[in-house]
Amino acid sequence: MTNQPGADLHLPEGRRAGQPCVNILHYWRAMWGIIGRELWRFVTQRERFISALVRPLIWLFVFAAGFRAALGLAITPPYETYILYEVYITPGLIGMIQLFNGMQSSLSMVYDREMGSMKILMVCPLPRWFLLLSKLLAGTGVSILQVYVFLGIAWFYDIHAPWQGYLWVLPTLMLSGLMLGALGLLLSSFIKQLENFAGVMNFVIFPMFFMSTALYPLWKMKESSVLLSKLAEYNPFSQAVELIRFALYGQFNEHAFIYTLVAFLVFMASAIVGYNPSKGMMVRKGGG
Amino acid sequence: MKPSIALSIENLSFSYSTKKALDQISFKIRPGECTLLLGPNGAGKSTLFSLITRLYDTREGHIELCGFDIKQQTRQALAKLGVVFQQTTLDMDLSVMQNLRYHTALHGMGRKLAMQRIQQELERLNMYDRRFEKIRQLNGGHRRRVEIARALLHKPALLLLDEPTVGLDVPSRLAIVEYVHQLATDEKLAVLWASHLIDEVYPDDHLIVLHKGRIKANGTVNEVLKITDTAMVKDAFYSLTQGDQA
CATH class of the missing domain: 3.40.50.300 (P-loop containing nucleotide triphosphate hydrolases)
Known part of the structure; x- marks a missing residue:
């Protein structure tokens, strides 16, 4: 009998003692398992799908229509002509969909942890960073589906972007979705109970959304408050919105891309630390 | 030895x-x-x-x-390791099969092997006929059986x-x-x-x-x-x- 650990004990079929337990196929299957589960849950939860769309549509049909007369917009890149306010806030509302979706994923992580189903994920034989990244990809996929449905409805409301823009925006949606999802993951590692989630709404989502270029351009904000415009400029959500805005018109905003990418890496790294049993918040909270 | x-x-x-x-x-x-x-x-x-x-x-x-x-x-x-936690950790809105397939994916099992193992474990617990039912529809005892079956799918020691x-x-x-x-x-x-x-x-x-x-x-x-x-x-x-x- 071999002296290798576990050699004479049960092993999954197709594996022999001494072989590495994990391989690329294992990672691939696990990632698709996580993404598939998230997508299935999303399509079967019709209320979630509808409410995710109703929010930005109300902003578009009601708020933007009312604001159109009050707010004059100068021609600023990427726009080459005067535009309606509805056109201006469309990228902001796309960002809003992804912001709320990121927070929704974070909420579901807290819920899963309270309900215990998070434990099943955490005790599977894969590194935690990979499991968190897979969760994040799953949430981002869901948010991209929502965005394209929203853009489809906006099309019928006469908000048109060049057709290439609908393709160019896809990779930027991926990055912005990952960044906002990673922020949600990071927050979920700090939130102990579901009840604390209301605080996230008040202290993260609303300030992030209103203190950004989603609803008003920076120059307009500067007219009323320089401080506010500075805060909006440094807000990663603003940069994600600008990245989407430019991509929708076939342009690449390098500054916004780098800013969003760096924000994603920082949020993701912090979330991984937050979920690490040796270093993070899990022990103090009760693990899992 | x-x-x-x-x-x-x-x-x-x-x-x-x-x-x-x-x-x-x-x-x-x-x-x-x-x-x-x-x-x-x-x-x-x-x-x-x-x-x-x-x-x-x-x-x-x-x-x-x-x-x-x-x-x-x-x-x-x-x-x-196979684990059955005190609190139910099944997804209530998914079927027995979907819950078990999720677990086999996390353990890197291919479709054929996964289906084979799911059938073996569910049959041993007389749950195979109920594999397409949602967890929410099962009683507490049957949910526990599914959890035990799940914990054994990857043949833990x-x-x-x-x-x-x-x-x-x-x-x-x-x-x-x-x-x-x-x-x-x-x-x-x-x-x-x-x-x-x-x-x-x-x-x-x-x-x-x-x-x-x-x-x-x-x-x-x-x-x-x-x-x-x-x-x-x-x-x-x-x-x-x-x-x-x-």
């Missing part, structure tokens, strides 16, 4: 800030051994399970699963059960207790079963009595009865825990 060890715990301690939850715990479980972990509420059973499953970090002491250090070789160690029969009716409880004992005997599976229900102990079981973070007794049922000079497990338990409620 050394006997194989499924779980080895040495000098394990754990504290929540100033409160010591586990204090210098050491024990071993061998394949085919069904070990009942008995202890009153707050004895440290759940903390111990969280450390074995790596949900908590091991700061003092050493845990090995089938020779793999849980801290250094986490993934290899976790691959050997050690099965951890954290009070799996809590809240179940008597027939469901007896069926699960019988099934797990049979698994230990027939499949040479090592089992660590946390319980506060003394009637779940079988005469051939191994017993560990945990109280206030310390092991008060560790041995076969007969050995524990002998050291406590009692005739029944219930009396031995009360004698070791000074009558604290289980």
Whole structure:
């Protein structure tokens, strides 16, 4: 009998003692398992799908229509002509969909942890960073589906972007979705109970959304408050919105891309630390 | 030749800030051994399970699963582990099959092998005909059966059960207790079963009595009865825990 650990004990079929337990196929299957589960849950939860769309549509049909007369917009890149306010806030509302979706994923992580189903994920034989990244990809996929449905409805409301823009925006949606999802993951590692989630709404989502270029351009904000415009400029959500805005018109905003990418890496790294049993918040909270 | 060890715990301690939850715990479980972990509420059973499953970090002491250090070789160690948590961890809105497929994906099993293993485990528990039902439609006993089937899909060497029969009716409880004992005997599976229900102990079981973070007794049922000079497990338990409620 071999002296290798576990050699004479049960092993999954197709594996022999001494072989590495994990391989690329294992990672691939696990990632698709996580993404598939998230997508299935999303399509079967019709209320979630509808409410995710109703929010930005109300902003578009009601708020933007009312604001159109009050707010004059100068021609600023990427726009080459005067535009309606509805056109201006469309990228902001796309960002809003992804912001709320990121927070929704974070909420579901807290819920899963309270309900215990998070434990099943955490005790599977894969590194935690990979499991968190897979969760994040799953949430981002869901948010991209929502965005394209929203853009489809906006099309019928006469908000048109060049057709290439609908393709160019896809990779930027991926990055912005990952960044906002990673922020949600990071927050979920700090939130102990579901009840604390209301605080996230008040202290993260609303300030992030209103203190950004989603609803008003920076120059307009500067007219009323320089401080506010500075805060909006440094807000990663603003940069994600600008990245989407430019991509929708076939342009690449390098500054916004780098800013969003760096924000994603920082949020993701912090979330991984937050979920690490040796270093993070899990022990103090009760693990899992 | 050394006997194989499924779980080895040495000098394990754990504290929540100033409160010591586990204090210098050491024990071993061998394949085919069904070990009942008995202890009153707050004895440290759940903390111990969280450390074995790596949900908590091991700061003092050493845990090995089938020779793999849980801290250094986490993934290899976790691959050997099947767990049934006290709280249901199934997704209520998904079917039995979807829940089990999710688990097989997390363990990297291909579709063919996954379907084969799911069929084997569900048939053993008379649940295969209900594989397309949503978990929400199942009663507590059937949900537990699905969880046990799930924990066994990847053929673990050690099965951890954290009070799996809590809240179940008597027939469901007896069926699960019988099934797990049979698994230990027939499949040479090592089992660590946390319980506060003394009637779940079988005469051939191994017993560990945990109280206030310390092991008060560790041995076969007969050995524990002998050291406590009692005739029944219930009396031995009360004698070791000074009558604290289980």
